[in-house]
Amino acid sequence: MKLVTIDDVRAAAERIRPNVVRTPLLAARWGDRERPLWIKPENLQPIGAFKVRGAFNAIGAVRENSDGRDAVTDVVAYSSGNHAQAVAYAAAAFGLRAHIVMPEETPEVKVAATRGLGARVVLCAAGQREAVAEQTAHDTGGVMIPPFDHPDVIAGQGTAGLEIAEDLPSVRNVLIPVSGGGLASGIGTAIRALCPAAKIFGVEPELAADTAEGLRLGHRVDWPVGDRNRTIADGLRSQPSELTFAHLQQVLDGMITVSEAEIRSAVRELVHRAHLVAEPSGAVALAAYRQGVTPPGDTVLILSGGNVEPQMLRQILAD
Amino acid sequence: MKLVTIDDVRAAAERIRPNVVRTPLLAARWGDRERPLWIKPENLQPIGAFKVRGAFNAIGAVRENSDGRDAVTDVVAYSSGNHAQAVAYAAAAFGLRAHIVMPEETPEVKVAATRGLGARVVLCAAGQREAVAEQTAHDTGGVMIPPFDHPDVIAGQGTAGLEIAEDLPSVRNVLIPVSGGGLASGIGTAIRALCPAAKIFGVEPELAADTAEGLRLGHRVDWPVGDRNRTIADGLRSQPSELTFAHLQQVLDGMITVSEAEIRSAVRELVHRAHLVAEPSGAVALAAYRQGVTPPGDTVLILSGGNVEPQMLRQILAD
Incomplete structure (x- = not known):
């Protein structure tokens, strides 16, 4: 590896x-x-x-590696925590759309904070985050930004x-x-x-x-x-x-x-x-x-x- | 001026x-x-x-302006607040003795914190801080470090x-x-x-x-x-x-x-x-x-x- x-x-x-x-x-x-x-x-x-730190590096690298015709316009992440806001914040700084997948039970204050950063929040059933995130990436052509992997x-x-x-x-x-x-x-x-x-x-x-x-x-x-x-x-x-x-x-x-x-x-x-x-x-x-x-x-x-x-x-x- | x-x-x-x-x-x-x-x-x-910031600049300037024979070894301040600890901290960093004059009603936690920084604390009656500080400076040959003036x-x-x-x-x-x-x-x-x-x-x-x-x-x-x-x-x-x-x-x-x-x-x-x-x-x-x-x-x-x-x-x- x-x-x-x-x-x-x-x-x-x-x-x-x-x-x-x-x-x-x-x-x-x-x-x-x-x-x-x-x-x-x-x-x-x-x-x-x-x-x-990780969000800006990962999204920054995605942008450098995409050329004019296939330029990336969307990013996707699943998180109910700090990674959600980090991706939303970094995407907004780069002028990209962020789609953040969160479990339905996420506290409203965290959903609102993520939306406040300009992201679209996709709520999903517990345990479905990864599947819904992959579907969202497929639907939007967005690049997935994982929290650590x-x-x-x-x-x-x-x-x-x-x-x-x-x-x-x-x-x-x-x-x-x-x-x-x-x-x-x-x-x-x-x-x-x-x-x-x-x-x-x-x-x-x-x-x-x-x-x-x-x-x-x-x-x-x-x-x-x-x-x-x-x-x-x-x-x-x-x-x-x-x-x-x-x-x-x-x-x-x-x-x-x-x-x-x-x-x-x-x-x-x-x-x-x-x-x-x-x-x-x-x-x-x-x-x-x-x-x-x-x-x-x-x-x-x-x-x-x-x-x-x-x-x-x-x-x-x-x- | x-x-x-x-x-x-x-x-x-x-x-x-x-x-x-x-x-x-x-x-x-x-x-x-x-x-x-x-x-x-x-x-x-x-x-x-x-x-x-002010304490290090004032004490640093005092040291630069004192020569070997008349080198300053003591500083004096009156304060029950952050200036007391700042002078105590800066004096210790320079290896000088600090004498801090505080009113008797100063909370014990602040007296202890100032002593914890290596300063000698001189307690005085309310309203007597400046007079006691001047006397202390006279007795010790210490240089007064005022809080703002x-x-x-x-x-x-x-x-x-x-x-x-x-x-x-x-x-x-x-x-x-x-x-x-x-x-x-x-x-x-x-x-x-x-x-x-x-x-x-x-x-x-x-x-x-x-x-x-x-x-x-x-x-x-x-x-x-x-x-x-x-x-x-x-x-x-x-x-x-x-x-x-x-x-x-x-x-x-x-x-x-x-x-x-x-x-x-x-x-x-x-x-x-x-x-x-x-x-x-x-x-x-x-x-x-x-x-x-x-x-x-x-x-x-x-x-x-x-x-x-x-x-x-x-x-x-x-x-």
Whole structure:
């Protein structure tokens, strides 16, 4: 299987530069003395999550590869989360039509937010997302932009790792949330190439720890979706594809799993000490850091996104 | 009176570069269509507020101007707020001793935070801060670092304006919280020089609107401290000095005052839409933007700080 390379990540960085925020690496002086803590705040991206990196790279590559006569005019994605808004946002920036397939039970606020970005939302029955998305792509001639299972998406997410290597060459640990694995695959690829002394850890909720188990066993495992859906970290309920799993096997030094209570505590700590709002999925890397199990040295955590419902944030802060 | 110049601000930027965050300018796509909104998130600085800019510039200048025999070893400041922590933090970075004078009624959490940065805290009776600080400076041979009434502090705060001019030359409006006026003096100086088409607005709580009244009358006015202390925006209860007032007369196009309800609403909006935690004082510029009274065009608001007590943040989010 052909894996993404550091050159792919570098090309992605050039491609997405005008459209994404080069997020600062923030020194959190309230970290441990032995393991100085740095935060990569991807919640500051447009739409509030790292997903714009992959979306702009994938859609940008599609446009470069289509010529005048067969120029692409439509893109299709299935997602009820940050990927939906990222594709809608990137498509609008390029003047393309976006068709986003979402399950009927998606909260109205997320449907409205996606429409607000100019996308057409196609609602479908639970479990039908992929089939409906393929049909939509067929009907519209649109190109499918998958949430993680694509080299251009992985390379796009990896640009965050490129920035870390530029800003903190001395980095010794990088902690990255893992769901479908696109973010950890991309960042891991960049850090492996540029900071070979650094250890790279994926982080999962205990309630959706399929990747931790899979890497231990040496092959992907399936956890029932009903099990994975128990975690409050709703952005971490997906599982790697063959492509991302192969990357994770290559680039990760280990996995750390965190409890629901640790996730909630990490959201609070980020609000009160870093002045940053993280969604639960975005806070798992801090939860892992707080376990104190990683080697000494400069430690970067990826705060992957900030889209938390007001009601849930209030509950977490009141705990 | 000699005012700070753009060259002073440029020199400050060189001086503080290694120690402060070059905060990104964040496009907030949820702003008005007519007045695209941009946020300068100074809550991401070490200690959570813009004050580190002025502190590093002032202390850095003191060190450059002291020679080996008379080298400065101590600095003194009086503040119960962000300036206290900024001076403590900057002094520690330079290996200097910091003596911070605070009123006895200062919340223990702020005293502890300041001590946690390595400073010696000198508690004093209410209203005695300046006298005790002068005595402390005399006793220790320390150099006083005022919170706003000093050209080096003003020039340091102005570096945020330099960054705005670099990142968004097309800026048409800049909205800046005003208390002692150091931040608005510095940013105003930079924007006036580099973006002459931009309008610069100061923002105050209605309950502490001494500067709005003073600029209207053409001279500084004193509001009773008991009146000013009514605002929830505890960082905006000071009044300009002769020096900062002269700058504000020169650089501001106008003042906007905001209600307590508007301030609380702006804190909520920043949390839920920008994923940023602002203290009430840090949110007033968004409150002013929401009044819709500024001219069309790209509008930058300064989110000046994020140090809000957990209990107060919970209350505001529950409103």
